[in-house]
Amino acid sequence: MRSLLKRSIKRRDLLKYFGASLAGPAFKNLFRYKKVAAERLVSYVIPPEGVVPGLPNWYSSVCRQCAAGCGIQVKILEGRAKKIEGNPDFPVNYGSLCARGQAGLQVLYNPDRIKGPQLKVDGKFQKISWSRALSIASKRLSEIKAQEGEDSIHFLTEPLRGSLGSLFSTFAGGFETNVFSYDFTNDAGLMEANLRSFGEERFANYDIANSDYILSFGADFLDTWSSPVKHSKSFGQMRDGLVGKEGGRGRLVHLEPRLSVTGASADVWLAINPGTEGILALAIANVIIDEKLFDKSLGIDRAEWKKALENYSPKKASAESGVPKAEIVKIAREFIEHPASLALCGGQATAQVHGTSNAMAANILNFLAGNVGKKGGVFFNSPSPLDNNIEQSITVKGLSELSDKMAATEVAALLVYNVNPVFNMPEAVRFDENLRNVGFIVSFSSFMDETTAMADLILPSHTYLESWGDFVPLVDGGRRAVGLMQPVVMPVFNTRPVGDVLLSLAKNISGLPASLPEKKYFDFLKNSWKALYESVRESNQVEESFELFWEKSVQRGGW
Incomplete structure (x- = not known):
């Protein structure tokens, strides 16, 4: 070892050794052909059209x-x-x-998005091409339509208020079956209450901005209920608009078992017993009738109303709800004393067995105060300017019945778009267990949720930031607004617009091509807006051409 350490290496020899070490790999690859992919740098001195480096x-x-x-x-x-x-x-x-x-x-940009079509083989998903995926889907649906009958094919989607709903309806019409839309968080009980109370099976518009007294029964309108951004702005306008006026900034009384965001923002939050919202509302109505506080212009029969409400005295309601009797009487008097009072009911108050009854009780208060159709009160959205929208058409009860059909093997095919009933439905319904009896399940989901995981074929759709489309807002302040979506970026993954997928399937299924001649959903959407343009031109005297109307709508994000 010492002899090696004492050995000296001359400078000339060191350079030889170093050169040999570098030349070795070079000679190794000298006679080996290796193809290297050409790479090009794209200079932003000449950027793509519409792109200015550094400017958004x-x-x-x-x-x-x-x-x-x-x-x-x-x-x-x-x-x-x-x-x-x-x-x-x-x-x-x-x-x-x-x-x-x-x-x-x-x-x-979620990395967990489904990045392309997949087919389940032996219990595991395999990536396949779009041409093969569409071929499999159209072939299986055609076979089921011919062998099992058209009523054995079912469509389950989220509520579609726009042209995509019309496309789904037309597509399903080719099978002579229905599209069932479902939203786990939608207030079906409230819309049913509006139908029974006012003859309007729609979501009401609440003029919070011009109200001076809000009585909320479980409606967490400042957080998640209905249209929280619109309601939050309206609530701020109510507070700001009443500053300096007699009575201060208006008043918000919130009745709910838990302290929600709206409860924390209220002037008074009353922690009531769960499920007693309707009882409290009727007790308040009892006081209004008993003390003759109701709007006299209504011309109601006080004796008849008093008899109908006799079982909902403040004393009984106090015992059931936990709210003091004096507080119930005080709320009733305040509600009528304010000229622009407004009663809301929603959220957990309508998402229960007695949800419809609770909402109807709140509607009674609005009626007795005479604020239906008035400023600061409640009114209903104008009918949608786009026809054939798919609103919520199936409730938890309806999904339970669908689950029973699947258990009886009466559902041969199920097409699912942006809903996850396997996760949302109660375990007692056994939706996941009965779904295994469906012969062919197609999911258009962008993510691998619980329902999509049970599908036989996945045709992943674009997100809303990659797609053309339109949407009618849940509440619009009575302006009949329609939002228009456009793709703001190129598709991130190998997905497709669900409208394009349906149109592609329609071309290969007998009986459907005639009703859906468009090749792309963009064309279907534009034809839908041409009908909207014609109706607008007749009523609002729009003078520009359709192309100009369309261009302005795209720029504004809607009409």
Whole structure:
């Protein structure tokens, strides 16, 4: 060892050894041909059309993170979406946007998205091409239509208030079956109550901005209920608009078992016993009738009303709800003393067995106060300017019946779009167990949720930031607004618009091509808006051409 350490290496020899070590790999690859992919640097001195390096573009669209349908503007910088803000020109949110809406980029760039069509083989999903996926889907649906009957094919989607709903309806019409839409968080009980109370099976518009007294039965309108961004702005306007006036900033009384965001923002929050919202509302109505506080112009029969409400005295309601009798009487008097009082009912108050009854009790208060159809009161949205929308058409009871059909093997095929009943439905319904009896399940989901995991074929759809589309907001302030979506970025993964997928399937299923001649959903959407343009031109005397109307609508993010 010492002899090696004492050995010296001359400088000339060191350079020889070093050169040999470098030359070895070079000689090794000298006679080996290796193809290297050509790489090119694209200079932004000549950027793509519409792109200015360092300067963002803003594109208008519609948020689809919930049913509210707020208008949005998306900041695009060099081809990538960077930020989502509210659209100041859209008559729902007027530039504001909630945290969920701003988190839409997490949906677009989520690494857990399904990146292409998949087919289940031996219990495991395998990636396949779109041409093969569409061929399998159209072949199986045609076979089921011919062998099992058209009524054995079912469609289950989220509520579609726009042209996509019309496309689904037309597509399902080719099978002579129905499309069932379902939203786990939708207030079906409230819409049923509106139908029974006012003859309107629609969501009501609550004029919170012009109200001076809000009585809320479980409606967490400042957080998640209905259209929270619109209601939050309206609540702020109510507070600001009444500053300096007699009575201060208006008054919010919230009755709910838990302390929600709305409860924390209320002037008075009463922690009532669960399920007693309707009892309290009727007890308040009892006081209004008993003390003759109701709107005299209604011409109601006081004796008849008094008899109908005799079992809902403040004393009995206090014992059941936990709210002191004196507080019930005080609320009743305040509700009538304020000229623009408003009663709301929603959220957990309508998502229960007695939900419809609770909402009807709140409607009674609005009626007795005479604020239906008045400023600061309650009124109903104008009919949608787009026909054939798919509103919520199936409830938990309806899904239970569908589950029973699957158990009896009466459902041969189920097409699912943006709903997850396996996760949402109660275990007692056994939806997941009965779904295994369906012979062919197709999911259009972008994510591998519990229902999609049980599918036989997955045809993943674009997110709303990659798609053309339109959407009628849940509440619009009576302006008949329609939001228009446009793709703000190129598709991130190998997905397709669900409208394009349906149109492709229609071309290969007998009986459908004649009713759906369009090749792309963009063409279907534009034809739908041509009908809208004709109706608008007749009523509002729009003078520009359709192309100009369309271009302005795309720029504004809707009409």
